[in-house]
Amino acid sequence: MNIYDFKVKAQDGGEVALSEYKGKVLLVVNTATGCGFTPQYDELQDLYDEFKDKGFEILDFPCNQFGSQAPGDDEEIHSFCTGRYGITFPQFSKVDVNGENAIPLFKWLTENTKFEGFGMSPMGMMLSSVVKKTDKDYKNNGNVKWNFTKFLIDRNGEIVARFEPTDMKKLGAKIEECL
DSSP states (O other): OOGGGOEEEBTTSOEEEGGGGTTSEEEEEEEOSSSTTTTHHHHHHHHHHHHGGGTEEEEEEEBOTTTTOSOSOHHHHHHHHHHHHOOOSOBBOOBBOSSTTBOHHHHHHHHTOOOOOOOSSHHHHHHHHHHHHHOTTGGGSOOOOSTTOEEEEOTTSOEEEEEOTTOOTTHHHHHHHHO
16 A cells, blocks of 8 residues: 555545655645644745655645644635745645544554654654643654644655654755655
8 A cells, every 4th residue: 555545635625536646756744824833834835846846746734633723614724825825735625634533644644654753852842741641652653743744755655754843854855865
């Protein structure tokens, strides 16, 4: 099984087969419009602009599971993201990434990656303390821990790496390596 086996709901409600992205390097991200990490949209758009002509796509999945930080419907979220951050990469319908209502794509991503920590930055330490209040075993499961968790997929549809929201530094180099 790889990413091309999944179908997801487009922002307009239609169905999108991820096989449409065969042969591209993909970054799958769960996002939120009212999060401390929301400014990462600027960095994501910069990465998209830099690499899209080389076969790179970002697949944006808004999610309201972490602090209810993605309020609004799909249209409101999309308007915010395009108006405030000028995103031009594909944005899909709002989803759950954990729990019984998680979409199959995120179940596959979380079952096939490991959480490797938030790092020792002040933001990483703060996020660890917040997450452990709702998930006592957070260090030992693959669940998405917060908004802006990123999964890098190679041109063959296989998971290459997982990046927590606190880890943007290595992302560009890893994308370039996959291209």
